[in-house]
Amino acid sequence: MLWNALLLALREIRRNVLRSFLTVLGIVIGVASVITMVNLGTGATAKVTEQIASLGSNLLIVRTGQRLGPGMREAAPPFKLADAQAIWREVGGLAAVAPTATQGTVAIYGNTNWPTTVTGIDNSYFTVRDWQIASGRQFTVNELRSGKAVCVIGETVRKELFGNIDPVGSRIRLQKVACEVVGLLKSKGQSTMGSDQDDVVLVPMRMLWRRIAGNQDVGLIQMSARDGVSTSKVQSDVEQLLRERRHIARGEQNDFSVMDMKEIANALTGTTKVLTGLLGAVAAVSLLVGGIGIMNIMLVSVTERTREIGTRLAIGALEHEVLTQFLVEAVVLSSFGGLFGILLAMLASFGIARLMTMPFIVDPAIVVIAFLFSAAIGVVFGYFPARRAAQLDPIEALRHE
Numbered sequence: 281m282l283w284n285a286l287l288l289a290l291r292e293i294r295r296n297v298l299r300s301f302l303t304v305l306g307i308v309i310g311v312a313s314v315i316t317m318v319n320l321g322t323g324a325t326a327k328v329t330e331q332i333a334s335l336g337s338n339l340l341i342v343r344t345g346q347r348l349g350p351g352m353r354e355a356a357p358p359f360k361l362a363d364a365q366a367i368w369r370e371v372g373g374l375a376a377v378a379p380t381a382t383q384g385t386v387a388i389y390g391n392t393n394w395p396t397t398v399t400g401i402d403n404s405y406f407t408v409r410d411w412q413i414a415s416g417r418q419f420t421v422n423e424l425r426s427g428k429a430v431c432v433i434g435e436t437v438r439k440e441l442f443g444n445i446d447p448v449g450s451r452i453r454l455q456k457v458a459c460e461v462v463g464l465l466k467s468k469g470q471s472t473m474g475s476d477q478d479d480v481v482l483v484p485m486r487m488l489w490r491r492i493a494g495n496q497d498v499g500l501i502q503m504s505a506r507d508g509v510s511t512s513k514v515q516s517d518v519e520q521l522l523r524e525r526r527h528i529a530r531g532e533q534n535d536f537s538v539m540d541m542k543e544i545a546n547a548l549t550g551t552t553k554v555l556t557g558l559l560g561a562v563a564a565v566s567l568l569v570g571g572i573g574i575m576n577i578m579l580v581s582v583t584e585r586t587r588e589i590g591t592r593l594a595i596g597a598l599e600h601e602v603l604t605q606f607l608v609e610a611v612v613l614s615s616f617g618g619l620f621g622i623l624l625a626m627l628a629s630f631g632i633a634r635l636m637t638m639p640f641i642v643d644p645a646i647v648v649i650a651f652l653f654s655a656a657i658g659v660v661f662g663y664f665p666a667r668r669a670a671q672l673d674p675i676e677a678l679r680h681e
Contacts, residue, residue, distance in 0.1 A: 304617030306570025307657065311621025311650045312628060314560050318646040319629040321556025323638040338375070338505040339408065339541040340515055342367075342522070356535035358497035361485075363525055367501065371517045373509035378405040379498040381488055387437055387481055388453040394440040398431075398454055398481045400488030408504040416448040416463030419484055423462075427486030432463035434478035454481065457491045511540045560646075570617065570657065607659065614658030618651040625650075 345356040364379035381400040386393050403418050405411070416432065423430050431452070438447050447461045459481075468477040489496045505514045515538050522536055626642070633640040 303573055304570070304613050304620070306573045307614050307617025307654050308570075308621040308624060310565075310568075310570050311618050311654050312624040314650050315622060315625035315643075315646055316628045316632070317560045318556055318643050319625070319641060320632060320636075320638070321552060321560070322641045322643050323629075323633050325552045325556070326641055327638045338507070338509070338511055340503050340505065340511060340518065341539045341541065342501040342503075342518060342536060343539070344499070344536050357526070358499060359501055359536075361496065361498055363522065364498060364501045366525060367503065367518055367521060370521055371503075371514060373505055373514050375504045375506045376404040376407040377501065377503045378402065378408040379485065380405060380500045380502065381485065381493060381498055382500070383488065383493055385454050385481070385492065387433075387441060389441040389447075389450065392441050394437060396437055396479050396481055398483055398488060398492060400485035400493070401482050402485055405482070405502070408502045411468075412466040414464045414466040415446055416461070418463060424484045424486070427484050427490050429457055429459045429487055429491065430462045430484065431459045432465060432482040433461055434465045434480040435467040436476055436478040437481055438464055452481075454483070455492060457487075459483065511542050515540050568657070570614075570654075611655055611658035614654050615651075618654030621654065622647055622651060 342359070344358055359379070361379055364377050368374060368377040378401060382397050385396065385398045387396050387398075388394075399405075402424055406413075406418055413432070414435075418432070419430060422428070431454070433441075433447060433452075441447070441452060442450070447464060450461050451458050452461060453459065465478065465480070465482075483492075503514070503518070505511050518538050519534065522538075523534065526535060528534060625647075629642070630640050
């Protein structure tokens with residue numbers, strides 16, 4: 281009986297192809313919207329996680345001052361190299377500690393110049409930030425101790441100054457200081473906040489102090505916790521140590537901040553998941569609208585086929601057979617809508633993911649759920665028209681014009 285009902289449903293759909301297409305359009309749009317929103321949200325979450333991971337593993341960052349707003353921090357005394365050394369010496373569970381100092385500058389090679397940031401470091405910086413050398417090398421111990429004018433540049437600086445040429449061995453100028461390029465960093469791309477991580481020139485810390493900055497301030501201390509060590513415990517120990525070293529009395533607010541990138545990553549991914557759920561729920565409303573459209577068209581179909589229904593009932597068809605016929609027709613329509621919606625969602629998700637340069641990730645669970653939900657809508661919204669058809673009086677139906 282179900283097979284016969286399915287054949288009848290397909291026959292009716294073929295007889296009114298345009299009307300059937302317009303009927304399922306709401307289901308198509310609804311299913312496509314839900315799947316697309318969830319896929320894009322999953323891709324965005326993966327991209328945020330990847331960008332956070334690119335900053336370094338188990339990374340904690342100590343900055344002077346407290347954050348007042350976007351791009352604003354309160355003034356506070358800078359750190360000194362001894363602060364970083366004390367953290368490395370007295371805080372347990374650390375894999376590396378990297379004090380850094382930065383200053384804006386202009387890098388010049390031949391007739392080409394590029395405004396960038398020069399950062400004074402030691403070799404622990406490569407460990408903390410998980411930087412790989414694409415060509416060349418890191419700094420030697422003698423170069424770090426003497427503050428020799430050597431540098432390692434990022435991929436963006438290489439493209440702007442050298443094009444496709446390997447820069448290792450060439451000399452660039454940082455303001456008035458001639459500097460030999462000894463290494464090229466492997467590209468990392470943009471950070472979570474949108475800044476270009478490859479737009480950087482790394483130099484020995486003492487070279488920056490003596491020949492560019494003119495002071496011995498440390499603007500930032502970055503550290504990496506060992507695997508398996510609680511970053512929250514490390515964060516608490518660092519705060520306590522720096523409060524003592526900076527002579528902050530009990531009850532007074534810190535004049536520095538310690539950021540745990542793992543906490544930030546969890547907060548950002550949590551936010552993207554909430555937004556994905558919200559957008560998916562809004563898109564799901566269009567599925568209900570599509571279901572109402574199916575119900576309306578099925579009611580029209582019952583009215584148009586009243587004489588056919590009366591004839592079937594008059595020659596012995598049972599009420600549940602008529603009910604099944606119209607219910608199957610509604611489910612077939614909504615299922616077709618679900619299938620076309622899935623196809624449209626895959627195309628839309630892939631295209632938008634490429635456009636927004638995020639990973640194209642398909643969530644199989646949401647695809648199955650969206651399809652089953654579309655079929656369920658066919659059952660729910662098709663039941664009332666099917667029941668109305670099954671309860672027609674055969675005599676009154678045969679008299680219908």
